[in-house]
Amino acid sequence: MKLEDFDYELPEELIAQIPLEDRTSSRLMVLDRETGEVSHNHFRDILGEFKAGDCLILNNTRVLPARLIGEKKATGGHAEVLLLKQTTTDEWETLVKPAKRVKVGTELTFGDGLLKAVCTGVLDHGGRIFKFDYEGIFIEILEQLGTMPLPPYIHEKLEDQERYQTVYSKELGSAAAPTAGLHFTEELLDAIRAKGVKVAFLTLHVGIGTFRPVNVENIEEHDMHAEFYHLSEETAQIIRDTQASGGNVISVGTTSTRTLETIAERHNGKIVADSGWTSIFIYPGFEYKAIDGMVTNFHLPKSTLVMMISALASRDMILNAYKIAVQEKYRFFSFGDAMFIRPKAQKGN
Incomplete structure (x- = not known):
């Protein structure tokens, strides 16, 4: 077929x-x-x-409001992180844009430091593994900082x-x-x-x-x-x-x-x-x-x-x-x- x-x-x-x-x-x-x-x-x-x-x-x-916009600690450059799958308590498989600039050891901060993350691995499909650091409850922080990962064919902002x-x-x-x-x-x-x-x-x-x-x-x-x-x-x-x-x-x-x-x-x-x-x-x-x-x-x-x-x-x-x-x-x-x-x-x- x-x-x-x-x-x-x-x-x-x-x-x-x-x-x-x-x-x-x-x-x-x-x-x-x-x-x-x-x-x-x-x-x-x-x-x-x-x-x-x-x-x-x-x-x-x-x-999950799984789309996060972070800032690189070293350069101040921006990176978009999409959470895909939780692997351990604080580690997630993710997709990152721009991925080529995020290497193992790259540190990101979100929401003026409310949430921090470090890249701990590179996946076969080009994704990244991040370990997150925060105080409080992760889901509550995610709901505060994250946005919905809308499908790629939707270009309008969801109010x-x-x-x-x-x-x-x-x-x-x-x-x-x-x-x-x-x-x-x-x-x-x-x-x-x-x-x-x-x-x-x-x-x-x-x-x-x-x-x-x-x-x-x-x-x-x-x-x-x-x-x-x-x-x-x-x-x-x-x-x-x-x-x-x-x-x-x-x-x-x-x-x-x-x-x-x-x-x-x-x-x-x-x-x-x-x-x-x-x-x-x-x-x-x-x-x-x-x-x-x-x-x-x-x-x-x-x-x-x-x-x-x-x-x-x-x-x-x-x-x-x-x-x-x-x-x-x-x-x-x-x-x-x-x-x-x-x-x-x-x-x-």
């Missing part, structure tokens, strides 16, 4: 640069994965897609940092938001619950690798990045009960989907409480075992995320839906509009 098979034309002006004031006012394309037909609504109308007995699974990860968090975000650890969840409000979730739908949570910490492009012509040769996940027994039981009663399991976003399908793959199709690292790569030919439908945003051309949803519907259906979305001037990517890939009819919809 070739990379070009997942390409589509996207005018740059359709890439959403800022979030809408009302989260639920974004547009919603509903795709019937049996017929390929699409319909157009607003996100608040997604309530009509659920029935009593279904469950909705959301990723409660919270994005309200919380608009790059879901309203139910809880577990700090992501380098990027699970953006399909940005459309939900507490009021909409309450209305979904009132309809008899179980709302449950899992955690997958989104890594910066989510923005890494596929660089191989044959997609089966792509090396997928790994991300940490956790699924509680409470959520696992809700999913098992839903499956046993004939309800639909609806995942919100590709991150929730990755987690559930990873667990199903590892446990012979059964959903159980589990934690670990996943590097699952889902593309056409993959047989979904855990989910019946998915809420998702519109993804980058030739991305692994387009490949994932093309395995749930079909490549032709997805690319046709994307063509219609472009024609109808939907807003694309993180702050853009949403798509609901509807469960098959025999599940009860």
Whole structure:
């Protein structure tokens, strides 16, 4: 299967640069994965897609304000540091700009010395390891000094940092938001619950690798990045009960989907409480075992995320839906509009 098979034309002006004031006012394309037909609504109308007995699974990860602007102690020059992964209590793997000027032993200060760091290692991919020095609680200092590491295709300043968090975000650890969840409000979730739908949570910490492009012509040769996940027994039981009663399991976003399908793959199709690292790569030919439908945003051309949803519907259906979305001037990517890939009819919809 070739990379070009997942390409589509996207005018740059359709890439959403800022979030809408009302989260639920974004547009919603509903795709019937049996017929390929699409319909157009607003996100608040997604309530009509659920029935009593279904469950909705959301990723409660919270994005770290992981972008720091530091000053080199020796020269006064500036350096941008993006935290990627905590390796020990005070050491982090990072990306640095300009990296070539940051060598082992380079000292940086942030916020007039509120936070200090020294480079202790160089990574194979060009990143750096920093050991941080501070007084107090690191996360509180990070929330004071850091900013959101917005995706590279967003060029506008984000005025309200919380608009790059879901309203139910809880577990700090992501380098990027699970953006399909940005459309939900507490009021909409309450209305979904009132309809008899179980709302449950899992955690997958989104890594910066989510923005890494596929660089191989044959997609089966792509090396997928790994991300940490956790699924509680409470959520696992809700999913098992839903499956046993004939309800639909609806995942919100590709991150929730990755987690559930990873667990199903590892446990012979059964959903159980589990934690670990996943590097699952889902593309056409993959047989979904855990989910019946998915809420998702519109993804980058030739991305692994387009490949994932093309395995749930079909490549032709997805690319046709994307063509219609472009024609109808939907807003694309993180702050853009949403798509609901509807469960098959025999599940009860």
